[in-house]
Amino acid sequence: MEPTTRTVLSNGLVVILREVHTAPVATFWIWYRVGSRNEVPGITGISHWVEHMLFKGTPTLGKGEFSRLINRHGGSWNGFTWKDFTAYFETLPAEHLGLGLRIESDRMRNSLFNPDEVESERTVIISEREGAENNPEYALYEEVEAAAYRVHTYRHAVIGYKSDLLAITRDDLVRHYHTYYTPNNAVVVAVGDFDSGSLLQEIRQSFEPIPAGSPPPAVRSVEPPQEGERRVSVRRPGGAVPQLQMAFHAPAAKDPEFFPVLLLDGVLSGFKGPGVFGGAAMGVRSSRLYRALVEQQLAVDTGSAFRPTLDPTLFEVGATLRPGVAPERVEAVVLGELQRLSEEPVGPEELEKLRKQARAQWVYSGDGVGGQAVLLGSTEIVADGEYLDRFLDRLMSVTPTAIQKAAARVFDDRNRTVGWYLPDAGAAAVAPGRAEPATEAAAHA
């Protein structure tokens, strides 16, 4: 990776810059330390809604003009909200990177929350939620997270509950925006074809006039240890086959046990890279879950997920069953694989395979300015600068014994939440080519 600088401006804004001169492009990101983690019941989904409102204009750049301005200069843009953060970016031909600074410094303080726009966005976000609800897998994911966490705010989904989306007011949104959208609660990241010294000067000019805000309220909740298995199920029509989702409490990014657990995820379903969202799927077909479930024709798909987060998170395991396979059989096979990891050390060849996957993912993450900016910004929020600097070293020094011990702790049955989606109306037992759960009616307008 290219050299990276980290500067803290007088108002507390963290600025991370990495020059990459392989293509005449650059990307500008701003990350806010706010996400669904900072929400309480009654206002769930508010961080994501504020993100939507930041595309509704400021006194100097009207609604829709941000995106037009970026497109007009050949750029792409977007915003997204996750549990630990909200982020916005503009990727542009390098000579137009200044547009990113202009837009982000403007909307950090000057976003309009026009009451009519708040109302039209309410239905847009409810539509986003309803689109997700169409998917039984999503409904199960919400149930599993809500059961696995009793106390911590990670228990509710980023999109928020529908009743909260119906009730949140403009005042709630504005308060949330003013509380969290301050320079001292943000991280700027730029990667690309620029001179860091000059860009830092421009960033100072754009952002330093914005005064620091009060420190945002801390998230106080701490999830207590789980003392026994929890089970949930979702039964409804709309899915073809049963789905399993299992969740285990697992360490946060800064926990010393994070790296052994990251390798556990690799053993189970392929190593996914250092970032908060992981890299492209790799190593899947020779991984333990795939061999045990898909190769044995018990499932059509399987995987596991464990990503770096600010607070202790969940290690998740999932499977989509083949029609006609008994759910309890799949659950037993998955538990058997997890048990094996806590009883036997991972062998040298398997460990060497994972290390090579990790090195490869590390190299691939350097192709493209956007991917690099995601790594830098998200890990600054959930961990620290050291996380990336020492990532490969820490990973390579994990021993088979450490992995085994981590498996024994994480996959302890008292630490487990098991969720099943079971299709209603007998859809799971549809005989090939016979029953038609979807009916079609034709009418001419």
Add this chain to the structure above:
Amino acid sequence: MHNVSAPLTLPIKPELVVREPLGPGAVALIREKRANPSVTILGYIRAGAMHDPAGREGLALFTAAMLTRGTASYTSQGLAEVLDSLGASLNVRADLEGVSVLARCLAEDADQILELMSEVVLRPTFPADEIEKQRGRIITGIREGRLDTRVAAEKAFRSAAYPPQHPYHRTAEGEEESVIAIARDDLVAFHRRHYRPQGFVIAVVGDVTSARMLERLRTLWDGWRPFGVSETTLPPQAGPASSVQRRVVTIPGKTQADIVLGVPGFARLSPDFYPGMIADLILGRLGLMGRLGAAVRDQEGLAYYVYSQAQAGFLAGPWAVRAGVNPRNVDRAVEGILREIRGLQREPVRDGELPDAQNYLVGSLAVRLETDAGIAQALLEIELFDLGLDYLSEYPSLIRGVTPDAIGTVATRYFDLNGYTVAMAVPA
């Protein structure tokens, strides 16, 4: 109005790319790029689902899925073990028109990955037990699709908008009955007949030395000989229907309705391609989903997503608007979409939309071509449609030559509002 006028630094120019024939009718393209010690390889075979025989719909996808499931030198798991031990990926994807094989590896493993790519394309063995594993996965996918509102709306749209003999009458995965009917002999025969050097393109981008790479490619691919003669069957012409076609699929257990509204569009090599692409940008892509986004999402708050897309390949794919809305808003959303299409026909450009779209298309080249995969994809498109390695130099003038009249003409000719199709999947 700012105009993108800076000289373009293009990563694809005749002097930067090695382009060489590779056996009868195949072409290799190599672009050295030493920024990162990795290599991206993208191969394309014209063996898509448009070649599926009647009663065996889904055969092309099934064949493609089997390429990595056992070859002359590797079992399915043996191949997976080798790839996974290298930290490499080798993925095969098929659609109606073709099959792409995309591989990525560290530079130190490029020779081995090249060999594996030729192995999976040229020497798959179609083991019987692996066939059944894939069949189970494909059928489950089809069943899930029947209960997925987006997939169900898409299938209903295709079957109403295109005549039965046209490849776009259906989607590539086939139907449960046709996939059940596929035998091992069908897979072997499809592979022999349609995996042929004519039209095969392989693009290599990354930390490689062109001369050495070319030598390796020749060793691996030069002996490839076609089986039988190539056949070209032209699909029937597709155009607007004689009346508005409306299809409604109901699915239990759903909250949101998904809508597809459109017409058969234009092919990549059609003279309508450039004005059509800009019309599409203005209608439903530029900024936050173009005029559709501004009206249906932003003003009316009806939909989280509403966008248009013109699929222009070898064939004229659909030019369609897709949206997800609450079931009680379906009629309002359809009205809103039609209003914007009518608006595009009456007033093809307004408020600087044309220079915005042109500047976007020209300016975004740099961003699109930033990664190895982006360059490989562009090389493939240039070769498949015979655009020439200097295409990107000509591209700005092609884009800037599009006039408002041409946009209006294309929007009116294709989007016949007396013959469009609207299909939706709604909660039961």
